[in-house]
Amino acid sequence: MEIVVPIVTPFTSDGKIDETKVRTHVENLLKKGVDIIFVNGTTGLGPALSAEEKRKMFDATIEVTDKVIFQVGSLNLSETMELVSYANKKDLIAVASYPPYYFSIPKEFIVKYFKDICSKSSNAVYLYNYPSATGKDVDADMVKEIGCISGVKDTNPDFAHTLRYKELGIKTYNGSDSLAMTSMASGLDGTVSGAGNYAPEILNQIRESLRNGDVGSAIKNQFVLIDLVNLTKRVGQFSAIYELVEEFQGYSVGYPRDPIYPLSKDSSEKLREEARKIWKK
Numbered sequence: 001m002e003i004v005v006p007i008v009t010p011f012t013s014d015g016k017i018d019e020t021k022v023r024t025h026v027e028n029l030l031k032k033g034v035d036i037i038f039v040n041g042t043t044g045l046g047p048a049l050s051a052e053e054k055r056k057m058f059d060a061t062i063e064v065t066d067k068v069i070f071q072v073g074s075l076n077l078s079e080t081m082e083l084v085s086y087a088n089k090k091d092l093i094a095v096a097s098y099p100p101y102y103f104s105i106p107k108e109f110i111v112k113y114f115k116d117i118c119s120k121s122s123n124a125v126y127l128y129n130y131p132s133a134t135g136k137d138v139d140a141d142m143v144k145e146i147g148c149i150s151g152v153k154d155t156n157p158d159f160a161h162t163l164r165y166k167e168l169g170i171k172t173y174n175g176s177d178s179l180a181m182t183s184m185a186s187g188l189d190g191t192v193s194g195a196g197n198y199a200p201e202i203l204n205q206i207r208e209s210l211r212n213g214d215v216g217s218a219i220k221n222q223f224v225l226i227d228l229v230n231l232t233k234r235v236g237q238f239s240a241i242y243e244l245v246e247e248f249q250g251y252s253v254g255y256p257r258d259p260i261y262p263l264s265k266d267s268s269e270k271l272r273e274e275a276r277k278i279w280k281k
């Protein structure tokens with residue numbers, strides 16, 4: 001029942017990565033029971049990061065822990081390969097990648113993309129499958145055809161789709177916050193939860209309740225998480241997370257970066273007030 005958090009990327013007001021804030025955030029999450037840090041994911045605005053910025057996020061995180069999944073994917077394979085090679089010299093759990101997104105490409109290209117990454121990587125290679133964001137579904141049959149994927153984060157409301165990967169005997173996580181409890185209760189290896197940035201305690205409470213057979217409490221906390229996530233989606237999920245980390249964890253993780261605009265002062269205050277009503281810490 002692992003808790004994996006795809007961390008935010010803390011930017012300064014002029015759009016640079018603030019490595020000190022990365023380390024502070026990672027240290028706190030580990031203290032709060034998070035097991036693995038996923039860098040350069042969706043919540044980390046991965047597709048908006050340059051290769052150098054992805055590397056910076058990875059370097060800042062591995063200063064604190066080697067329990068890291070390093071998302072390296074991009075639409076420039078040579079950049080991705082540079083990051084894979086860079087990771088070959090480091091200690092981490094795995095490199096990961098979403099499939100090439102935006103462009104309509106044949107399935108064979110996706111298979112080749114992951115085979116190319118595997119051929120370069122001395123680390124485990126994980127798939128980040130997020131069909132609603134990338135427009136591509138690299139399902140269990142494709143993973144079998146690729147033949148070298150040893151883990152997957154499947155952000156998918158279709159839990160049966162996620163279970164199919166587990167049949168392959170690979171590390172399997174679901175990346176939907178609304179399925180955090182199900183992911184931990186169902187024989188997957190755990191949950192990947194963006195909400196874990198600001199509410200790691202809730203994920204831990206769900207896990208402890210499940211370990212104690214207290215499904216009632218687990219579901220109650222899952223509903224709190226769902227309500228918080230739905231609240232963030234109403235104002236801009238990826239900007240709202242920065243606000244709620246400060247509100248609930250007590251430190252700043254800087255700002256998002258335009259065009260993922262920071263919330264206005266008024267929106268931030270309203271969000272925080274609503275969030276405190278949902279989660280009476």
Ligand SMILES: O=C(O)C(=O)C[C@@H](O)[C@H](O)COP(=O)(O)O
Nearest residue numbers: 006041042043155175176177194
């Ligand atoms: O930020 C990441 O890399 C994640 O895994 C979480 C991501 O898959 C996404 O934010 C999940 O959104 P939903 O809970 O599916 O609305």
